[in-house]
Amino acid sequence: MVGITSSISSGSGIPVVDLSPFLAAAAEDENMAVEKKKAMEAVKEACSEYGLFQIVNHGVPTALIDRALQLSADFFDLPDDEKRKFTSNPAGGAALPSGYNSRPLHSPEKNEFLLMFNPSSPFNVYPTNPPHLREVMEEVFVWLSKTGWLMEGIINDCLGLPTGFLQQFNSDRKGDFMSVRRYFPAAEDEDRGLTPHQDGNSVTFILQDDAGGLEVLRNGVWIPATPTPGSIIVNIGDMIQVLSNNKFKSSMHRVVRPKGRSRYSFAFFYCLPAEKWVEPLPEFTEKVGELPKYRKFQFGEYTQLRKRDVIDPPQRPEDSIGITHYSIN
Ligand SMILES: O=C(O)CCC(=O)C(=O)O
Numbered sequence: 001m002v003g004i005t006s007s008i009s010s011g012s013g014i015p016v017v018d019l020s021p022f023l024a025a026a027a028e029d030e031n032m033a034v035e036k037k038k039a040m041e042a043v044k045e046a047c048s049e050y051g052l053f054q055i056v057n058h059g060v061p062t063a064l065i066d067r068a069l070q071l072s073a074d075f076f077d078l079p080d081d082e083k084r085k086f087t088s089n090p091a092g093g094a095a096l097p098s099g100y101n102s103r104p105l106h107s108p109e110k111n112e113f114l115l116m117f118n119p120s121s122p123f124n125v126y127p128t129n130p131p132h133l134r135e136v137m138e139e140v141f142v143w144l145s146k147t148g149w150l151m152e153g154i155i156n157d158c159l160g161l162p163t164g165f166l167q168q169f170n171s172d173r174k175g176d177f178m179s180v181r182r183y184f185p186a187a188e189d190e191d192r193g194l195t196p197h198q199d200g201n202s203v204t205f206i207l208q209d210d211a212g213g214l215e216v217l218r219n220g221v222w223i224p225a226t227p228t229p230g231s232i233i234v235n236i237g238d239m240i241q242v243l244s245n246n247k248f249k250s251s252m253h254r255v256v257r258p259k260g261r262s263r264y265s266f267a268f269f270y271c272l273p274a275e276k277w278v279e280p281l282p283e284f285t286e287k288v289g290e291l292p293k294y295r296k297f298q299f300g301e302y303t304q305l306r307k308r309d310v311i312d313p314p315q316r317p318e319d320s321i322g323i324t325h326y327s328i329n
Pocket residue numbers: 179181194199206208214253255265266267
């Protein structure tokens with residue numbers, strides 16, 4: 001089936017979009033053009049209503065996704081001493097410490113993670129156990145970079161921007177990173193995995209196992225991103241919201257830890273390079289007679305401000321720095 005859109009009735013809670021009409025292998029016939037149009041409408045609705053949706057037939061091999069999640073679980077199952085051997089020296093130069101880390105004990109969020117940057121980056125610290133985890137993480141990184149390029153092209157067209165504009169605007173891949181995570185089972189009185197937040201980047205891609213727990217806020221209601229085998233979650237980040245002057249929505253999402261089992265996920269952050277200046281594009285401001293909703297800023301400045309949230313998380317989510325920091329009222 002091609003180009004399906006669904007809403008809450010899909011059973012997965014969030015919209016599902018089939019990307020096969022956009023893949024290079026898709027035949028350029030009339031039928032495919034219709035399917036492409038339908039899929040575009042689905043993405044448009046998903047980006048303006050939810051900011052978070054699932055994609056299927058995206059080109060990333062399902063076997064790779066399953067293997068990656070399994071190997072990460074094998075790693076996180078190792079004793080703490082063993083995992084700590086793969087933690088970077090904070091003086092390494094990366095914006096965040098690469099390799100293994102866990103949230104500070106006082107954090108309201110309860111998870112541990114492995115952070116990696118572009119495979120060619122000298123900052124990366126990889127576990128040697130399980131032996132194939134490194135190569136699988138690198139493969140996932142490369143695949144999701146391709147998905148990022150594809151998705152930014154689709155978002156670009158859905159926003160009605162000149163062909164290839166976003167991909168050109170964001171063609172430098174040095175700022176991307178990936179977080180491989182384990183969420184511990186919920187305690188009797190406490191189930192926070194990730195507190196409600198919006199992602200500060202362009203687009204995030206999430207691979208999740210079958211535990212569930214990721215939720216998106218829509219019209220005041222938390223909607224589950226129920227796992228569908230082989231699917232990838234697409235999350236619109238703050239940069240798309242700013243560039244589109246709020247036409248597309250940076251989703252408010254959270255992770256609630258499931259009871260009785262751990263949850264494993266990969267989150268790949270498709271970013272902008274730090275030096276890039278960002279502001280609402282003229283297509284959504286002066287060309288349509290609208291005032292910009294954000295002032296101009298450098299992406300790197302915003303990520304530096306947000307870094308504090310990761311290293312020293314505030315007790316209340318409302319104390320986090322978010323995109324409203326740049327709002328023009
Ligand atoms: O692990 C997940 O499912 C979500 C991760 C996430 O939202 C984030 O890292 O910003």
